[in-house]
Amino acid sequence: MGPPPSPAREYHFGPFRLHAIERRLLRDGAPVEIGSRALDILITLVERAGEVIGKKTLVARVWPDVIVEESSLRVHVAALRKALTDGVDGARYITNVPGRGYSFVAPVSTPHSNVPSESTPHAPASPASTSERAPARVASSLPARLTRMVGRDSAIAALTQQVRGTRFVTIVGPGGLGKTTVAVCVAHLLSPEFTAAVFVDLAAVTDAAGVPNAIAATLGLTVRKEDPTPEILAFLRETNLLLLLDNCEHVIQAIGALAERIFVEAPRVHILATSRELLNVEGEHVYALEPLGTPETTDDMTAARALEYPAVQLFLERAGATAGPITLSDEEAPIVAEICRRLDGIALAVELAAGRVSVFGIRGTAELLEKQLALAWRGRRTALPRHQTLSATLDWSYSLLCDQEQQVLRRLSVFMGEFSLAGALAIVGEEDEDSSATIEIIASLVAKSLVSMRITEGQPRYRLLEMVRAYTLLKLTESGEAQLIAARHARYFALRCRESENASAPGALDSRDLGNIRSALEWSFSEQGDPAIARDLSVAATRVILRWSLLAEARVWSSRALERLIDADRDSIHESQLLRTLSVSTMFSLGNDERVRLQIVRGLELARKFGDQRGQFEFLTGMHAFSARTGNFPGARDAAASAAEVANHAEMASAQWMLGMALHLAGDQVAALASCDAAMSHPTAPPGTRKRYFGYDQRTPGLAVRARLLWLTGQTDKALQVAAQAIDEGAKLKHPVSYCLTLLYATSVYLWRECWVEAEQAIERLADTSHHYLLEPYFAGGKMLKGELLHGLGDHEAAVPLLRDAAQRLNRERQVAQAPYCSAILADALRATGEPGAALDVVDQAIAQREAVGRSYDLPEMHRIKAQILLDSGQREAAAECVRRGLELARSEGTPSWENKLLQVMAGLESA
Incomplete structure (x- = not known):
C-alpha cells in the first residue's frame, strides 16, 4: 500500500458531496446529519478510495491518543452506512474485508481539486490531441455482467483505479477464481470513459498465429495480410479503447508480445488482461486476485x-x-x-x-x-466447457504444462498442506538431478498459479490448493509413482522429526507440518506402507506430536505403533521410546491408570538394559509424577532421588525441582524449600529452548510449589510474588500441560492468602486451557479450586456440589495428591451449610486416606477442619485433641501458617 494521496477539498460520489475542509456532507445539496467520528471515518476512507484501510489505522486516525475497543469502530461504521443509505437500491459505498479492514468502493471524483487524486477518473485524451483525423469507430463487445457479485467490491474498486492510472493490468490467479467475472465488471464500470470496451476471448485460440487474427476479428478489421498486427496497431492508435484480453495463459508469449506493442504504440488504449500467470512484458502491472474470504478455523463458529x-x-x-x-x-x-x-x-x-x-x-x-x-x-450448462467442472478447469491448466512440470506438480500432491522448498526438493527431485532445474520448475508452477507461496517469518512456504491437490493426486496414481513418492515423503518427515527433537533448532518443525506428519503416518501403517519406515517415523513423530500437546493423538499413534512392532523390534530401544510417549500421553490426558505405571516400569527396564541414560531419567521422572499424582509421596521422593543419581548436569535442576515437590507433598517443608532453592541456583534457559522431561516442564510447577512452601513457612508476601512469577513463566512456555500443572499448584497460594480476584483469574485460565486441549485430569482440579474459592467467599451452598463432584472424580481418576484435600474442603463447606454429621464422615475419610501413606503437607489443615466441625457440634474435648494433633504436625513440619490457623480454633475453644 502506497502513501495516501494528497487530500482534496471536495469529493463527489453518487448523490453525495463531501467537503473535507469544511467537514460537511451533502446529499443532492441538502446537509446530511452525521456524527463527528463517523465523518472522520468517511474522510479517511474517501481520501484513499479503493484501498483496504486497516481497522487499527482507522482507530488511530479517528481516536488519536485514546485506547478504544474495536466495537466502537463498528458502531460508527454502521452509523455511517446508514447515513449513506449503503445497500439501498443496490448502492454500495463501504465494504468490510474480513480480517483486514474497510474499503470505500464507490467511484470518487474530485472536480474542484487542483491536486491529482488516485480516485479521480482519468478522462481520455481528445482525439485532436493525437491526430487530426476522425477517430476509428468500433462497437463495444462486453459480455453481460453479473447482477450481483459476492466479496469482490474492494478488488473491483482497486482494479478500476489501477486500470485508469497504469493503462495495462493483468489479473492473475488460479482457474475458477472468477478472474473473467471481475474483469468484465471492471470493464463495464470503465466503459463510459472510452469510445468502446472490447472483449477478446482467447480461449478458442489454439496457436500463436491466431492471436492477432482473434483481436482483428473482434475489432471488426478486414484482414488482408497473413499477420494483421500492423493494421491492428494502426487502428488502435486512433482510438481511446478499453481492450479486455481474456484467458491469455495458453498463448502467453504471443499475446504478451502484442500487448506490449499495443501499450507502447497506442497510448490511448487501456489493456485489462486475465491469465493464470503474468505476461511479463513492458508496461504490465499485476493484480493478484485473492480467493474469496473463508474462515481460517471453524472453532466456535456461529x-x-x-x-x-x-x-x-x-x-x-x-x-x-x-x-x-x-x-x-x-x-x-x-x-x-x-x-x-x-x-x-x-x-x-x-x-x-x-x-x-x-x-x-x-x-x-x-x-x-x-x-x-x-x-x-457439474455447474451451469451455459458456462464455458472448461468451467463446467473443476476437473475440466484443471485439465486446461495441466495440459499447458510440459512433461517435467506435470511430473513435479504430480509429486507435490503428496504434501498435505504447507511444505518448504527443501522438502519439495527432497521428495520430487532425483538424487542425480540438478536441484536448480527443480527449483525453476517450482517457480514456474507458482507463476502459473498452480502452487501458492507465501513468506512466513522470512521463509517461503508453499502449498497446493485443495482441488489442485485432489486432481494431481489422481494423476500421481495414474503415473504409477504414488507408492514411491509416499515412501520418500514418509522417510523425509521421519528424518525431520528426529532433527526437530530440540524445538529451538533452526528450521525445526512446527504445527504447520502436522498435516504432513499425519499423512506420512497413515501411509506407513497402511497395507502399502513399510514397517521399518513406520517404526522410525512413529518413534520420532510421536515425540514431536507430544511436544505440541496433542496428547490424544500421541497416545493413539504410539499405541498403534507398539501393536505393530515386528518381532525384531520388540524388547528394543524403539519399544522403550514408544512406551515413554504412550505413558506420558495417557497419564496427562486420561489419568493415572495402573497400565501407565506398568508402561513406565517396562520402559525403565528397557532403558537400563540398553544403557540409555536419558531414557532412565525420563522414566524416573515419569515414576515421580505418577507416584505423586496417586498419593504415593514416599515413592515420588525415591523416584526423584534416583533421577538425581543418573542426571547429567543439564538435568540436575529438574531432578531438584522434582525432589522439592515430593518432599513438600510428603510434609517435609524445610527440606523441600532447600531443594527448590538448590534448583533455583542453576542457570535457567529461556522458555522456548528449555528441555521438558516426561512431557512437562519441571521448573514452572516447581516455582509454584516453592510459592506454596513460602506461604506454609510464613513468608506470605514473597509467596504471592513467586506464584505470580510461576504463572507468568508458565504462560510463556506455551505448553498446556506444564501451564495447567503450574496453575493447579499456584492457585492454592492465592486461595490460602484470600486473594480472591487473582485466584479467580488463575482458575479461569486453568479451565480454559484444560478444556481447549482436552486435558481431562485437570478438569476436576479446576472444579475443586472453584469450589474452594466459592467456599472462601462464603457461598457455601454453591461450593458443595462442585467440591463433591470434584472429589468423586479425583478419586475415580486416582488423583490422590488432590482428592483428600478436596474432601477436607468439602467437609468444611458441609459444616458451614449445617451438615456436621456428613462433614465429619467426609473429613475422617480424608484423614485416613492421607495417613495410610504417612504424613502430608495438608494433614494439619485437615485436623483444623475436623476440630472446627467438632467444636460447632459441641464436642469440645474431641476438638481440642484434633487441635493438639494438628499443632504437633504443623510444628514438626515447619508450617507456621497452618499453626496460626489452628491457634485460632484453640482460641475459640478457650472462649467457648
Missing part, C-alpha cells in the same frame, strides 16, 4: 460469524438458487464454513459444491466433499 465471509455468502446464495432460500443455523454454520475452507474460497468450486445442496443437503454435500467427488460435479 451463523452470524460465518456470514461475514464472502465464500459462505456465495455458497448460500448459489445453494438457495436451486434448493430454495436457506437460513443458516448455528449447527450448520461450522459445516458450511469447513466446506468453503476446504475449497480455498475458489468461486467455481464453491458454486459447484452449493449446487449439490438441493439433492444431498448441507451435511451430505460435506460428506461427498470428503470423498473428493467435487472434481466431477
Whole structure:
C-alpha cells in the first residue's frame, strides 16, 4: 500500500458531496446529519478510495491518543452506512474485508481539486490531441455482467483505479477464481470513459498465429495480410479503447508480445488482461486476485460469524438458487464454513459444491466433499466447457504444462498442506538431478498459479490448493509413482522429526507440518506402507506430536505403533521410546491408570538394559509424577532421588525441582524449600529452548510449589510474588500441560492468602486451557479450586456440589495428591451449610486416606477442619485433641501458617 494521496477539498460520489475542509456532507445539496467520528471515518476512507484501510489505522486516525475497543469502530461504521443509505437500491459505498479492514468502493471524483487524486477518473485524451483525423469507430463487445457479485467490491474498486492510472493490468490467479467475472465488471464500470470496451476471448485460440487474427476479428478489421498486427496497431492508435484480453495463459508469449506493442504504440488504449500467470512484458502491472474470504478455523463458529465471509455468502446464495432460500443455523454454520475452507474460497468450486445442496443437503454435500467427488460435479450448462467442472478447469491448466512440470506438480500432491522448498526438493527431485532445474520448475508452477507461496517469518512456504491437490493426486496414481513418492515423503518427515527433537533448532518443525506428519503416518501403517519406515517415523513423530500437546493423538499413534512392532523390534530401544510417549500421553490426558505405571516400569527396564541414560531419567521422572499424582509421596521422593543419581548436569535442576515437590507433598517443608532453592541456583534457559522431561516442564510447577512452601513457612508476601512469577513463566512456555500443572499448584497460594480476584483469574485460565486441549485430569482440579474459592467467599451452598463432584472424580481418576484435600474442603463447606454429621464422615475419610501413606503437607489443615466441625457440634474435648494433633504436625513440619490457623480454633475453644 502506497502513501495516501494528497487530500482534496471536495469529493463527489453518487448523490453525495463531501467537503473535507469544511467537514460537511451533502446529499443532492441538502446537509446530511452525521456524527463527528463517523465523518472522520468517511474522510479517511474517501481520501484513499479503493484501498483496504486497516481497522487499527482507522482507530488511530479517528481516536488519536485514546485506547478504544474495536466495537466502537463498528458502531460508527454502521452509523455511517446508514447515513449513506449503503445497500439501498443496490448502492454500495463501504465494504468490510474480513480480517483486514474497510474499503470505500464507490467511484470518487474530485472536480474542484487542483491536486491529482488516485480516485479521480482519468478522462481520455481528445482525439485532436493525437491526430487530426476522425477517430476509428468500433462497437463495444462486453459480455453481460453479473447482477450481483459476492466479496469482490474492494478488488473491483482497486482494479478500476489501477486500470485508469497504469493503462495495462493483468489479473492473475488460479482457474475458477472468477478472474473473467471481475474483469468484465471492471470493464463495464470503465466503459463510459472510452469510445468502446472490447472483449477478446482467447480461449478458442489454439496457436500463436491466431492471436492477432482473434483481436482483428473482434475489432471488426478486414484482414488482408497473413499477420494483421500492423493494421491492428494502426487502428488502435486512433482510438481511446478499453481492450479486455481474456484467458491469455495458453498463448502467453504471443499475446504478451502484442500487448506490449499495443501499450507502447497506442497510448490511448487501456489493456485489462486475465491469465493464470503474468505476461511479463513492458508496461504490465499485476493484480493478484485473492480467493474469496473463508474462515481460517471453524472453532466456535456461529451463523452470524460465518456470514461475514464472502465464500459462505456465495455458497448460500448459489445453494438457495436451486434448493430454495436457506437460513443458516448455528449447527450448520461450522459445516458450511469447513466446506468453503476446504475449497480455498475458489468461486467455481464453491458454486459447484452449493449446487449439490438441493439433492444431498448441507451435511451430505460435506460428506461427498470428503470423498473428493467435487472434481466431477457439474455447474451451469451455459458456462464455458472448461468451467463446467473443476476437473475440466484443471485439465486446461495441466495440459499447458510440459512433461517435467506435470511430473513435479504430480509429486507435490503428496504434501498435505504447507511444505518448504527443501522438502519439495527432497521428495520430487532425483538424487542425480540438478536441484536448480527443480527449483525453476517450482517457480514456474507458482507463476502459473498452480502452487501458492507465501513468506512466513522470512521463509517461503508453499502449498497446493485443495482441488489442485485432489486432481494431481489422481494423476500421481495414474503415473504409477504414488507408492514411491509416499515412501520418500514418509522417510523425509521421519528424518525431520528426529532433527526437530530440540524445538529451538533452526528450521525445526512446527504445527504447520502436522498435516504432513499425519499423512506420512497413515501411509506407513497402511497395507502399502513399510514397517521399518513406520517404526522410525512413529518413534520420532510421536515425540514431536507430544511436544505440541496433542496428547490424544500421541497416545493413539504410539499405541498403534507398539501393536505393530515386528518381532525384531520388540524388547528394543524403539519399544522403550514408544512406551515413554504412550505413558506420558495417557497419564496427562486420561489419568493415572495402573497400565501407565506398568508402561513406565517396562520402559525403565528397557532403558537400563540398553544403557540409555536419558531414557532412565525420563522414566524416573515419569515414576515421580505418577507416584505423586496417586498419593504415593514416599515413592515420588525415591523416584526423584534416583533421577538425581543418573542426571547429567543439564538435568540436575529438574531432578531438584522434582525432589522439592515430593518432599513438600510428603510434609517435609524445610527440606523441600532447600531443594527448590538448590534448583533455583542453576542457570535457567529461556522458555522456548528449555528441555521438558516426561512431557512437562519441571521448573514452572516447581516455582509454584516453592510459592506454596513460602506461604506454609510464613513468608506470605514473597509467596504471592513467586506464584505470580510461576504463572507468568508458565504462560510463556506455551505448553498446556506444564501451564495447567503450574496453575493447579499456584492457585492454592492465592486461595490460602484470600486473594480472591487473582485466584479467580488463575482458575479461569486453568479451565480454559484444560478444556481447549482436552486435558481431562485437570478438569476436576479446576472444579475443586472453584469450589474452594466459592467456599472462601462464603457461598457455601454453591461450593458443595462442585467440591463433591470434584472429589468423586479425583478419586475415580486416582488423583490422590488432590482428592483428600478436596474432601477436607468439602467437609468444611458441609459444616458451614449445617451438615456436621456428613462433614465429619467426609473429613475422617480424608484423614485416613492421607495417613495410610504417612504424613502430608495438608494433614494439619485437615485436623483444623475436623476440630472446627467438632467444636460447632459441641464436642469440645474431641476438638481440642484434633487441635493438639494438628499443632504437633504443623510444628514438626515447619508450617507456621497452618499453626496460626489452628491457634485460632484453640482460641475459640478457650472462649467457648
